[in-house]
Amino acid sequence: MADNESVTTSSQDQQDDPLYNLSDDDLAQLLEDLQMGNKALLNETEMFDKYLKRVEPNMAAMATVAPTPSQSTLDNRVMRKRSKSKGSGIDKHLKLSSEQKCDISQREIEELREEIEKLKEESEKVLDNYKAVMEEADTRCAELKKSRYEFERDILKGSVNDRTKKVVAEKVIRYYEDKHRSRDALIEKLRLKNSTLKVQKKKLHLQLKQKEEMGEVLHEVDFQQLKIENSQYLEKIDERNQDLLRLKLMAGNTLQVLNSYKKKLQTLTMESDRLRNEISSRNELLSRIDTETETVEEERSSAEELNRRLRHQLEDYKVPEVVEYVQEKADLYELQKTVKSWERKVEIAEMALKTHRKTWQQMRMSSEHQQWGVMA
Template sequence: MLPLWVWLQCRINSDAWHLGSENIRVGRDLRRSSSPTCCSKQDQSPIFTRPRRKSKSRVAADRFIGLTVEQKNELAQRELDETKEEIQQTKGDSERIIQNYQAVIEEAAIRWADIKKATCNFNKDIIQTISKKKGSVIASEKVLRYLEEKNHYRDAMKEKLRLKNDSLKVQKKKLQLQLKQKAEMGEALHEVDFQQLKIENAQFLEKIDERNQDLLQLKLTVGNTLQILNSYKVSQASGTCILFLLISCRLQNATTASARLMKDISQRKEALEKMERETILVEEERAKAESVTMQLRQQLSDYRVPPVVKYVNQKMAVYDLENNIKIWERKVEIAEVQSFKAGPGY
C-alpha cells in the first residue's frame, strides 16, 4: 500500500495534468471559433457547420419561375436581409461562444494557479517534512491537519459564497420590486388628467412669483443691513486701531523696562559672582590665619620661662660683647686716621 503523501502527490499531479489538457483543448476550440475559414470541415465548431436553412424567398422563387424584374429584385432584397440577419445571429453566437471560452480559460488559469500554489505549499509544509522523518506519527498528523485545514477553508469559502448569493438574491428582489413600482407609477401617471396638472402648474407658478417678490424684498433688506453693518465695522475698526496703538505703546514701554531690568539683573549677577569669588578668597585667607593662630597658640602653650641666673648671664654676655664692639670700632677709627696721615705711599 502506498503512503498517504505519495497518494496525495499523485492526485495533485493528475489534477494538474487534467487541468492543463483542458486548458489546451479550450484554447484550440477558441482558435477554431475565431478563424472558421482557415480550418477544415471536420475541425469546425457546430455553430459554423450547421446547414444553412433555405429561405422562404428562395422557395417561392423555385415555385414561380416566371417572375418580373421587380419581383426578382424584391426576392433578392429579402434574401439579402435574411442573409444579414443570419450573419448577425452567427456573429452574436460566435461572440457568446468566445466569451464562454474566455471565461473557461480564465477559470482554468485561476484553478491552475490555485493548484500550483497548493502544490508548492504542500511540498514545502508536508513533503519535505515527511522526507526528513519517514514513518513518523508527527508527519501523518501534519498531513491530516493540512487536509482538515483545506476542508475548513473550502467550507468557509462555500459559506461566504452562499451568503453573497443570498445577498445578491435579496438585492435582485429589491430591484425587481422597484422596477414594478416604477412601472405602476408610470401607468398611474398616464391616467391622470393633464388639464388638472396644468391648473396646478399655473397655481405653483403664481406662488413662485410671490416667493420671488418676497426674496427680492429680503435681498433689499439684507443690502441695507449690510451697509449698516459695514458702518459699524468701520467705527469698530477705528476704535480697534486706537486700541492697537495704545497696546503697542504699552508693549514698547514694557519691552524697554524689561530690557533695563535684564541689564540690571545681569549687572547684579556679575557683582554677585565677584562677591562670591572674593568670599572664597577671604575664606582661604581666614583658613590660613586660623592655621597660623593655631601654630602660635601651640608655641605659646609650649613656651617655658628660663631661670633668672641664665637671664643675668645672658645680659652680661651681651654687655661684654657690646663693649668689645665699641673698642674694636675705636681701634678701626684710629687705624684709619693713622693711615690717612701716613699718605698713600704707606
C-alpha cells in the first residue's frame, strides 16, 4: 500500500510539475533565459550592495548575515507549495520598484562620475608633476649643453696656446671663478627671495593670531554646528536630487514623445513634398493633355470639314457614259503612242548629236595640230 501511495504521489507530482511536458529545446531556452535573468539580478544586487555600503554601512552589515534554514517537511509537494508562497511573499516585500532602481542606478552613475572626475584630477596632477619634472630636466639639459658649449668655446678652443698647443691655466681658473661668482649671485638672489617669503609668512601668522584673539577664528563648536548644517543641507540636496531625478524622468518621457512627434512631422513633411511634386507633375501632364486635346480637336474639325467637302463632291459627282470613257481611253492610247514615238525621235537626235560632237572634236583637234605645225 505504501508503494502504491508513493507511486501515485510521484505521478501526481509529475503532472503538477510544469517542466514535465517541455522538450529539451524548450528546457534549454528556459535555462538560458533564467541564466540571463540571474545575471541581471546579480548586477542589480551588486549595485544595491554598493549603494547600501555607501549610504548605510550598518544596514549592509546586517544584510550580509545569512538567514536560518527553514524546517524540512515530509511531503515534497507541500514543500514546493510553501517555497512558492514564501518566494512570492519575499518578492512582494523585498523587490524594489522601477523608480527605486532608477534612483539607485542614477546615484551610482553620479558616484562613478565623481570617481572618474577625481581620477581625472589625480591623473592631471600626476601629469603636471611629470611635466614639471620633464621641464626641469629639459632646462637642466639646456644648461648643461650651454655650459659645455661655453667650456669648449672658452677653454678647449679659446685658451689653447698656439705655440705649445696646451690650455692656459690662467684662463681656466678665470672661467671657474666666473662660474662661481654667477652661482654665488644666484644663491644670494634665492636667499633674498627666501627671506622675503619668511617675512610674508610671519605677517600671515601675526594676522592669524590677531584673528584668534578677536574671536574671528572658528572653534570646535563652530565646526560641529557647521557639520549639522551640512548634514541638513545634504538631506535637502538629496530631496532636491530626487525631485531632479523625477523631473529628469518626466523630461526624458517628454523628450521621447517630442522625438516621436518630430519623426512623424518629418515623415509627414516628406509625404507632403512627395505629394506636392506628384501634384505638379500631374498638373504638367494635364496641361500637356489639354494642349493635345486642343490640337486633336483642331485636326478633328479640319477632318470633318474635309469629309464634308468630299461628301458634297460625292453628292455632286456624275458618272460619265461608256462611249466617253472608251473615247478617252482611245485618246490615251494614241497619246501614249505619240509619246513613245517622240521619245524614240529624241533618242535618235541625241545619238546624232553625240556623233556630230565627236566629229567636231576631231576636226578641232586636227586644226589645232596644223596650227602648231605651221608655227613650228
